[in-house]
Amino acid sequence: MNRRSLLSAALAVPAATALLGALPARAEMDIGRASSFIEATGRELVATLNSNQPIAVRRQKVADILRQAVDVDGVGRFILGRWWRVATPAEQQEYMQLFEETLIRNLSARFGEYQGVTFSLGRSQQRTEDDALVNTVIQRPSLAPFSLDWRVGEVGGQPRVVDVIAEGTSLRLTQRSEYSAVISRNGGKVAPLLDAMRQQIAALAAREGR
Amino acid sequence: MSLSRRPLFSLALAGLLALSACATRPPASEPEALAEYEFNNDPLEPMNRGLYVVHNGIDTVLLRPAAEFYRFLVPQPVRGGVRNALGNLRSPVIFLNDVLQGDPERAATTLARFLMNSTFGVAGLFDVAKAAGLPGHSEDFGQTLAVWGLGEGPYLFIPVIGPSNPRDLTGFGMGIAADPLTWIIADGDSTAEALGWTRTGLTAADTRESLIEAIDSVNQTSLDPYATLRSAYRQRRAHEIRNGGDNAAPSDALGTGLGAGGSSYAPR
Numbered sequence: 001m002n003r004r005s006l007l008s009a010a011l012a013v014p015a016a017t018a019l020l021g022a023l024p025a026r027a028e029m030d031i032g033r034a035s036s037f038i039e040a041t042g043r044e045l046v047a048t049l050n051s052n053q054p055i056a057v058r059r060q061k062v063a064d065i066l067r068q069a070v071d072v073d074g075v076g077r078f079i080l081g082r083w084w085r086v087a088t089p090a091e092q093q094e095y096m097q098l099f100e101e102t103l104i105r106n107l108s109a110r111f112g113e114y115q116g117v118t119f120s121l122g123r124s125q126q127r128t129e130d131d132a133l134v135n136t137v138i139q140r141p142s143l144a145p146f147s148l149d150w151r152v153g154e155v156g157g158q159p160r161v162v163d164v165i166a167e168g169t170s171l172r173l174t175q176r177s178e179y180s181a182v183i184s185r186n187g188g189k190v191a192p193l194l195d196a197m198r199q200q201i202a203a204l205a206a207r208e209g210r
Numbered sequence: 211m212s213l214s215r216r217p218l219f220s221l222a223l224a225g226l227l228a229l230s231a232c233a234t235r236p237p238a239s240e241p242e243a244l245a246e247y248e249f250n251n252d253p254l255e256p257m258n259r260g261l262y263v264v265h266n267g268i269d270t271v272l273l274r275p276a277a278e279f280y281r282f283l284v285p286q287p288v289r290g291g292v293r294n295a296l297g298n299l300r301s302p303v304i305f306l307n308d309v310l311q312g313d314p315e316r317a318a319t320t321l322a323r324f325l326m327n328s329t330f331g332v333a334g335l336f337d338v339a340k341a342a343g344l345p346g347h348s349e350d351f352g353q354t355l356a357v358w359g360l361g362e363g364p365y366l367f368i369p370v371i372g373p374s375n376p377r378d379l380t381g382f383g384m385g386i387a388a389d390p391l392t393w394i395i396a397d398g399d400s401t402a403e404a405l406g407w408t409r410t411g412l413t414a415a416d417t418r419e420s421l422i423e424a425i426d427s428v429n430q431t432s433l434d435p436y437a438t439l440r441s442a443y444r445q446r447r448a449h450e451i452r453n454g455g456d457n458a459a460p461s462d463a464l465g466t467g468l469g470a471g472g473s474s475y476a477p478r
Binding site: 106177185197 | 432
């Protein structure tokens with residue numbers, strides 16, 4: 001299938017869904033469903049980023065949006081990879097909390113940079129059997145626009161973001177490499193990673209400042 | 211001078227000391243560790259990490275400040291023009307690689323862009339071809355060798371250049387050798403030589419300038435920037451080799467290192 005027919009398929013699916021009414025449920029992620037999910041989530045996120053509310057309020061809202069839109073548990077476990085089973089149950093639990101906090105703080109520390117951000121859907125394509133890849137173009141004032149792909153999977157019957165890809169670079173793969181390197185270089189122990197994550201969160205919180 | 215030389219010297223020494231070390235291959239009894247070792251493709255990791263430290267030293271005292279200075283000195287529309295012109299000068303090498311990869315359509319695009327931008331685009335300063343619906347792409351000998359089936363070899367981190375591997379490094383050399391400008395400059399007078407150095411200097415300044423935010427962000431947010439850069443470079447190269455849909459700008463056609471396809475976060 002070439003790109004143009006994929007694009008027309010992406011455009012046709014929502015229309016067909018509207019015409020035919022309820023389609024039988026499928027295990028694989030439907031492109032139209034994935035892109036409208038990304039569009040709705042993105043609109044919510046952009047509105048929060050651009051609002052004039054205090055940082056703490058915006059961070060809380062962003063946290064709520066991310067918890068709902070991202071498969072935090074799945075992504076977190078994917079990134080810890082083979083070290084998940086090395087970690088004690090207490091470490092696993094703390095890792096998950098720190099991972100979620102890192103995700104939120106990474107965004108909230110950049111609220112200033114994201115003032116005036118807009119986004120639009122680009123082409124959309126089915127990438128694997130189960131996941132859909134939704135392309136978006138992110139635009140910030142006076143900066144060159146850039147393209148991001150959102151990998152959307154079905155988790156517990158709901159569409160959820162499972163990865164973000166910039167120019168062929170998957171965020172979860174890169175982060176798995178990063179975390180694994182920290183653990184490997186500390187004698188295969190998970191605790192030093194958790195220490196580093198705590199420090200990073202503190203640094204991000206300090207940057208967020210006010 | 212002596213102030214900046216001494217840390218560089220000790221950094222170089224640290225790098226050389228690391229040269230002797232090799233990463234230990236995990237035993238077959240640890241299949242997951244072994245899989246990760248092979249996935250990372252970095253058997254020379256201790257040496258590479260030493261060279262990465264050397265690179266960071268050079269970057270801190272020289273490359274990043276030079277890039278900041280370039281950004282401060284040259285206003286934006288002019289920097290964009292410089293980037294376009296540098297990309298246009300890469301056209302012959304990009305064209306050659308389009309052909310060598312058996313892609314006449316992309317070769318024709320590169321040729322048409324070169325003709326349009328060199329004339330109507332005032333020596334390449336304006337990307338009129340892009341405005342006319344012919345966006346550029348990057349292509350280099352490292353990618354061509356990959357398309358021909360050559361493996362990348364072990365991951366390498368080269369100071370100043372950045373992430374690489376034997377295949378991409380070979381391709382980088384081939385790119386210089388195959389560039390008509392290299393030979394025109396070599397045969398020319400002192401003016402040609404000066405222009406050649408200007409081009410090299412501008413390429414370095416433009417590349418590093420375009421990466422200021424990206425590299426700052428990696429250094430600020432990654433718990434292990436070395437591992438992050440390794441993963442990102444290898445994924446991006448794999449994506450470039452299969453012409454995965456994003457068009458890296460022609461100015462990013464260095465074929466190796468931090469500048470390979472790195473500066474253009476352009477939409478499709």
